[in-house]
Each structure stands twice: as structure tokens, then as C-alpha cells.
Amino acid sequence: MTTADPHRLTGAYALHALPDDERDAFERHLSGCEACAEEAAELSATAARLGLGTVVTPPAALRERVLRRITTVRQQSPGGRADPGPVRGRPRARPLSRWTLAACLAAAAALGGAVWQYERAEDALREARRAERTSGGIAAVLAAPDARTRTVVLGDGSTGTVVVSRSRDEAVFMASGMPRPPGGKVYQLWFDDGGTGMRPAGLMDPGRADQAVLLRGAVDGASGMGVTVEPAGGSARPTSAPVAVLAFPA
Amino acid sequence: MREAVQIGRNPSSEPDLQELVGRVALGDERAFAAVYDAVAGPVLGVARAVLRDQAHSEEVAQEVLVEVWRTAPRYRPDFGTAINWILTLAHRRAVDRVRSVEAAAARDHKAALLDRTPEFDEVTEQVEARLEREQVRRCLRTLTEIQRQAVALAYYRGLTYRQVAEALALPLGTVKTRLRDGLIRLRDCLGVTA
Numbered sequence: 001m002t003t004a005d006p007h008r009l010t011g012a013y014a015l016h017a018l019p020d021d022e023r024d025a026f027e028r029h030l031s032g033c034e035a036c037a038e039e040a041a042e043l044s045a046t047a048a049r050l051g052l053g054t055v056v057t058p059p060a061a062l063r064e065r066v067l068r069r070i071t072t073v074r075q076q077s078p079g080g081r082a083d084p085g086p087v088r089g090r091p092r093a094r095p096l097s098r099w100t101l102a103a104c105l106a107a108a109a110a111l112g113g114a115v116w117q118y119e120r121a122e123d124a125l126r127e128a129r130r131a132e133r134t135s136g137g138i139a140a141v142l143a144a145p146d147a148r149t150r151t152v153v154l155g156d157g158s159t160g161t162v163v164v165s166r167s168r169d170e171a172v173f174m175a176s177g178m179p180r181p182p183g184g185k186v187y188q189l190w191f192d193d194g195g196t197g198m199r200p201a202g203l204m205d206p207g208r209a210d211q212a213v214l215l216r217g218a219v220d221g222a223s224g225m226g227v228t229v230e231p232a233g234g235s236a237r238p239t240s241a242p243v244a245v246l247a248f249p250a
Numbered sequence: 251m252r253e254a255v256q257i258g259r260n261p262s263s264e265p266d267l268q269e270l271v272g273r274v275a276l277g278d279e280r281a282f283a284a285v286y287d288a289v290a291g292p293v294l295g296v297a298r299a300v301l302r303d304q305a306h307s308e309e310v311a312q313e314v315l316v317e318v319w320r321t322a323p324r325y326r327p328d329f330g331t332a333i334n335w336i337l338t339l340a341h342r343r344a345v346d347r348v349r350s351v352e353a354a355a356a357r358d359h360k361a362a363l364l365d366r367t368p369e370f371d372e373v374t375e376q377v378e379a380r381l382e383r384e385q386v387r388r389c390l391r392t393l394t395e396i397q398r399q400a401v402a403l404a405y406y407r408g409l410t411y412r413q414v415a416e417a418l419a420l421p422l423g424t425v426k427t428r429l430r431d432g433l434i435r436l437r438d439c440l441g442v443t444a
Contacts, residue, residue, distance in 0.1 A: 010433075012429045014433060041330060052292050070316060073316055075320055
């Protein structure tokens with residue numbers, strides 16, 4: 001610290017106007033100075049207001065790029081802290097537990113007693129939440145009264161399970177232990193429409209060995225589904241031999 | 251003379267944004283699209299103000315928005331409101347980018363700085379005509395000339411306090427103090443709480 005009175009640096013800190021070394025030193029100071037930390041937080045909020053007044057209309061292409069990008073970016077886990085800390089009256093627990101229960105129960109039923117570890121259930125939950133907004137959602141398919149399941153063991157020891165609900169006209173594919181696709185490639189899902197060929201049904205997250213994916217689009221009479229390895233972003237029709245083919249259960 | 255401007259704490263539908271970010275944290279892509287629609291304008295605005303280059307600004311804005319998606323599960327409301335979190339991130343990333351660009355082209359640094367000294371009005375001209383801008387503007391007018399220039403150079407240009415001192419030909423200690431008391435005056439005028 002070059003100054004005798006580091007308190008004065010709150011403004012420069014809030015404006016990101018400290019060089020890296022001084023920033024680090026000031027952050028160490030902040031951790032032991034509650035008044036400084038409070039002032040720094042207030043001044044950061046003030047600086048953000050300067051930004052709020054500066055608006056540039058983004059091009060439509062940026063929106064498309066960002067929304068496409070996030071489908072391939074895995075979110076951080078909520079943090080390793082066992083104690084969630086003070087939550088200031090944000091009742092996040094209630095909707096979460098409802099979906100946790102639905103996802104766990106449905107997953108346990110679908111997998112016929114397979115061990116469904118907590119983390120995996122949490123991943124499924126996250127997938128369920130994601131899909132829930134766009135359609136009935138994974139949990140709804142898994143919990144449908146007419147849900148039918150088929151599981152296949154793939155060559156490399158991974159397993160794939162498809163769950164189909166005819167009443168919802170939707171299907172969910174659950175993978176366990178999938179190897180990473182080769183660099184720059186993704187697993188793409190397909191509906192098998194029989195005579196008319198394969199219909200794109202969305203992409204899997206290449207970073208995850210275990211996941212549940214709601215197939216994009218309606219089953220619409222498809223006889224089964226397939227999984228192929230495709231270039232990032234997917235293809236209009238399969239460009240490689242399928243790594244998995246599952247006939248839908250009757 | 252101080253113009254007190256009383257405003258709501260959340261000028262841009264903040265409660266909704268908080269809730270949306272909570273849903274993004276659970277992997278909700280549709281909620282993320284709504285967050286995008288709410289914040290992409292100011293995120294790009296901040297990047298554009300600091301970087302002045304459309305292509306660089308869009309890159310940084312994209313990076314920031316994807317970061318919002320990625321890190322939403324770790325966001326805690328007690329760290330500050332969602333919009334503050336996002337715009338602070340946007341400013342930080344834009345500043346990082348402008349400094350790495352400058353480090354690559356450090357020659358004629360002083361001339362470059364002086365060349366683009368207070369263009370503050372130009373920056374604010376880009377902003378959308380709306381209440382928020384008027385409030386920020388009005389409150390900026392309550393600052394002394396040196397406070398206003400120092401704050402504007404640091405925030406809208408991404409300069410370090412040393413660079414601000416160089417640009418305004420002021421001692422380092424003075425700049426540190428002006429940045430702080432300028433922001434404090436702004437905070438009080440805008441009625442900001444952390």
C-alpha cells in the first residue's frame with residue numbers, strides 16, 4: 001500500500017481505477033475494515049448507476065449468439081458452502097424442493113432402482129428446471145402416468161435410457177457415463193421417423209457424462225431415437241454412424 | 251448547493267430482475283433470455299463507452315452475459331442487487347480489455363490520453379433518453395469540475411487513477427480523494443444504498 005490512508009481508495013476501487021497490485025492490497029485491507037467494505041459496496045453500486053444510464057441498443061445477432069452460447073456453457077455449482085448463509089427472506093427452497101422431489105422420484109422410478117446419486121439428481125433437477133419453461137419439462141415426462149422406459153448399455157459401458165410419454169408426445173433421453181465427444185464435437189439427438197429418416201431433436205451438453213435431456217420437438221409418431229456425434233452446433237441430418245439407437249417402448 | 255434527487259431504488263424493474271436471476275441460477279434459459287433483454291443495452295453501453303469500438307464492445311458484452319449465465323448460481327442478493335452485480339462485472343471486463351489493448355500499444359500514451367480527455371458529454375449523448383440518464387446527469391452536475399472529470403475518466407474511459415492524474419495534471423493523492431468524494435456526493439444525490 002502506497003498511501004498512509006488506504007480508506008481513501010474506496011472511490012478508485014469502486015471505479016476499477018486501481019492497478020492490479022494495488023487492488024489486491026486494498027482488498028486485503030477491506031477484509032479487515034468493515035466500514036471500508038461498506039463504503040466500497042455503496043460506491044460500487046453508485047458506479048453501476050453510471051453504467052445504467054449508458055445504453056447502446058444491441059444488434060439482434062448478439063442476442064442470438066449469446067442465447068446459443070449459453071446452451072453449451074455449464075453453470076457453476078451454487079458454491080461449496082454447506083451452510084447457505086443468510087438468505088434474506090428469499091424463499092428459494094420451496095419451488096426447489098418440489099422439483100427435487102419430482103425429479104428424484106421420477107428418476108428413481110424410471111431407472112428401476114438404479115442408484116441415483118444426489119448430485120446426479122441435482123443435475124437432473126437443473127435440466128428439469130431448464131426444460132420446464134419451454135414445455136412440459138423432463139420431470140413432467142418422467143412423471144407422466146403413461147411414461148414408458150427403455151435402457152440400453154452402450155459399447156463403452158455407458159447407458160442410455162429413453163422415457164416416452166405418448167400422452168405428452170414427448171421423450172426424455174438420460175445418459176449415464178457418456179464419454180466426452182471428440183474436441184469440437186457434440187452429441188446430437190434424433191427422432192427416428194422410419195421411412196422419412198432422422199429428425200433433429202436437440203443437442204446434449206458435451207461437458208457432462210450424466211444428463212437428462214428433453215428431446216426437442218414432438219415425438220409425432222417416431223419409432224425411436226438415435227444419438228450421433230456431430231460438429232459443434234449440430235447438423236441438419238446425421239453425418240456419422242449412430243453411437244446409440246433406441247426403439248421407443250411400445 | 252446540492253440538488254437532491256429522490257428516486258426509487260430500482261429504476262429498471264429491479265425486483266423482476268432479481269427474481270429472473272434466481273431462475274437463471276436454476277438453469278432456466280427462458281429466464282436468461284429475459285435477463286438478456288433487460289440488461290444487454292446497458293452492458294453493451296458500458297463496454298462501448300470504455301472501449302469505443304463496436305466489435306470489441308460486442309465481444310466483451312457477450313463474454314459478460316455468458317458469465318452472468320455461468321456464475322448466476324453463485325450470485326447472492328446480499329452482495330448487491332442483480333443489476334449492480336451485472337454492470338460491475340461489465341465495467342470490470344471492459345476495463346480489463348481496454349488495459350490489455352493499451353498495454354499492447356503503450357507508445358504515445360500520454361498524447362493518446364490527452365487526446366481523449368473529457369469527452370464526457372459525447373458519452374452521455376449516446377445514452378438513451380430516459381429518466382435514469384437524466385438523474386445521473388443531474389447528479390453529475392452537483393460534482394465539482396475536477397470530481398466530475400476524474401469520475402468520468404475513470405468510469406467511462408477505464409483509466410487508472412494514475413492515468414487520470416496524468417490526464418488532468420493533478421497529484422495522485424488529489425485524484426484518489428476526488429474519486430472518492432465525487433462518488434460519495436453522487437451516492438448521496440442518487441440515494442444509493444449498497
